[in-house]
Amino acid sequence: xxxxxxxxxxxxxxxxxxxxxxxxxxxxxxxxxxxxxxxxxxxxxxxxxxxxxxxxxxxxxxxxxxxxxxxxxxxxxxxxxxxxxxxxxxxxxxxxxxxxxxxxxxxxx
Numbered sequence: 143x144x145x146x147x148x149x150x151x152x153x154x155x156x157x158x159x160x161x162x163x164x165x166x167x168x169x170x171x172x173x174x175x176x177x178x179x180x181x182x183x184x185x186x187x188x189x190x191x192x193x194x195x196x197x198x199x200x201x202x203x204x205x206x207x208x209x210x211x212x213x214x215x216x217x218x219x220x221x222x223x224x225x226x227x228x229x230x231x232x233x234x235x236x237x238x239x240x241x242x243x244x245x246x247x248x249x250x251x
Contacts, residue, residue, distance in 0.1 A: 161199070169243065170243050171241065171242045171245040171246075172242070172246050172249045173246075174239070174246075175239075175241075175242035175243040175245050175246025175247070175249060176246045177243065177247075178235065178239055178242060178243050179202075179246055179247070181245050182231065182234070182235070182243075183202065183243065185213040186199045186202070186228070187197075187199050187200065187202045187218075189201040189203070190205070190206075190249060191203040191204075192204075199228070200229075201249050202247050203247065205217065205247060206248050213227070214241075214244050214248075217244050217247075218240055218244065221235070221240045221243065222235075222237075222240060
């Protein structure tokens with residue numbers, strides 16, 4: 143009981159995105175990233191997992207896999223500053239929100 147209480151207190155009192163955050167919070171980040179993705183990104187990046195058609199914006203469900211995979215750092219930069227026709231979201235989303243979107247996409251497939 144004490145260990146559970148301690149873990150809960152650590153989760154509540156630890157700033158979001160910090161290294162000390164318990165592993166159980168990973169699901170919270172993925173869930174938040176899912177909500178942000180479907181609110182902000184799906185309008186353009188509306189391909190389903192496994193869709194390899196060459197038309198339109200990239201399929202973000204596979205952006206972290208394969209020979210031309212992005213690193214998390216590259217993805218954060220693109221989301222924050224934009225690229226090509228994609229607008230910048232750095233003034234719209236917090237660094238934590240951007241990290242959550244990346245966590246969602248990495249967990250998606």
